[in-house]
Amino acid sequence: xxxxxxxxxxxxxxxxxxxxxxxxxxxxxxxxxxxxxxxxxxxxx
Amino acid sequence: xxxxxxxxxxxxxxxxxxxxxxxxxxxxxxxxxxxxxxxxxxxxxxxxxxxxxxxxxxxxxxxxxxxxxxxxxxxxxxxxxxxxxxxxxxxxxxxxxxxxxxxxxxxxxxxxxxxxxxxxxxxxxxxxxxxxxxxxxxxxxxxxxxxxxxxxxxxxxxxxxxxxxxxxxxxxxxxxxxxxxxxxxxxxxxxxxxxxxxxxxxxxxxxxxxx
Numbered sequence: 641x642x643x644x645x646x647x648x649x650x651x652x653x654x655x656x657x658x659x660x661x662x663x664x665x666x667x668x669x670x671x672x673x674x675x676x677x678x679x680x681x682x683x684x685x
Numbered sequence: 686x687x688x689x690x691x692x693x694x695x696x697x698x699x700x701x702x703x704x705x706x707x708x709x710x711x712x713x714x715x716x717x718x719x720x721x722x723x724x725x726x727x728x729x730x731x732x733x734x735x736x737x738x739x740x741x742x743x744x745x746x747x748x749x750x751x752x753x754x755x756x757x758x759x760x761x762x763x764x765x766x767x768x769x770x771x772x773x774x775x776x777x778x779x780x781x782x783x784x785x786x787x788x789x790x791x792x793x794x795x796x797x798x799x800x801x802x803x804x805x806x807x808x809x810x811x812x813x814x815x816x817x818x819x820x821x822x823x824x825x826x827x828x829x830x831x832x833x834x835x836x837x838x839x840x841x842x843x844x845x846x847x848x849x850x851x852x853x854x855x856x857x858x859x860x861x862x863x864x865x866x867x868x869x870x871x872x873x874x875x876x877x878x879x880x881x882x883x884x885x886x887x888x889x890x891x892x893x894x895x896x
Contacts, residue, residue: 642698642733642737643737645698645699645702645704646702646704646733646734646737646738647737647738648704649702649703649704650704651699651704651705651706651806651877652695652699652828652854653827653828653877662856663854663855663856664854664856666695667693667695667854668695670694670695670698670699671693671694671695673698674694674695674697674698674730675694677729677730677733678729681729
């Protein structure tokens with residue numbers, strides 16, 4: 641999901657269509673990825 | 686100004702990736718220019734993008750990486766907000782330097798709007814509500830970002846003051862936001878898809894009011 645946003649420039653809706661999943665699932669996966677990134681960075685800093 | 690309502694993490698991530706549809710990116714950029722916390726988050730998320738791109742082979746790199754929206758997010762632009770009346774720097778080109786000079790178009794009793802030209806998908810407009818005036822109840826066909834510039838907006842999720850952003854989508858329940866009963870409200874609204882009004886008249890007038 642994150643790679644499709646960054647590398648292919650797809651919007652939430654386009655990612656949902658590409659992966660055949662609900663829009664809400666795309667957004668919740670991005671939120672989870674965001675939380676993981678934050679926790680990794682906080683561990684580094 | 687104390688900002689308490691921020692962009693959703695998924696919206697921030699797509700904004701940093703440059704993959705937010707044009708109208709939504711304009712409102713996101715305006716909020717980020719006003720909000721130090723979200724500016725820091727975008728900086729972190731841009732590093733994530735850089736790390737992803739760094740892992741790509743060169744051939745992949747050539748076709749990867751959407752350009753960031755053509756919106757100035759430099760510290761100078763962000764600082765300019767302080768002196769640019771209530772119009773955040775990324776919107777000055779579209780709105781002009783002052784909300785008092787906007788040429789409003791009447792759309793309903795106590796409601797005015799000003800469509801703003803934007804590249805890319807979605808519709809962008811300024812919306813002005815007299816004190817206490819409510820937008821007819823509606824759902825959403827896609828994402829909707831509403832950034833308050835003056836006064837306040839009130840709906841069932843609470844109160845939104847200047848700089849606050851309401852980040853909703855089609856999975857959020859219908860709502861009927863109202864302008865603050867004392868101060869009224871001026872906000873900038875980006876819709877990925879037209880809203881879904883319950884009221885027939887509001888639906889019939891959609892080509893006119895553009896919401």
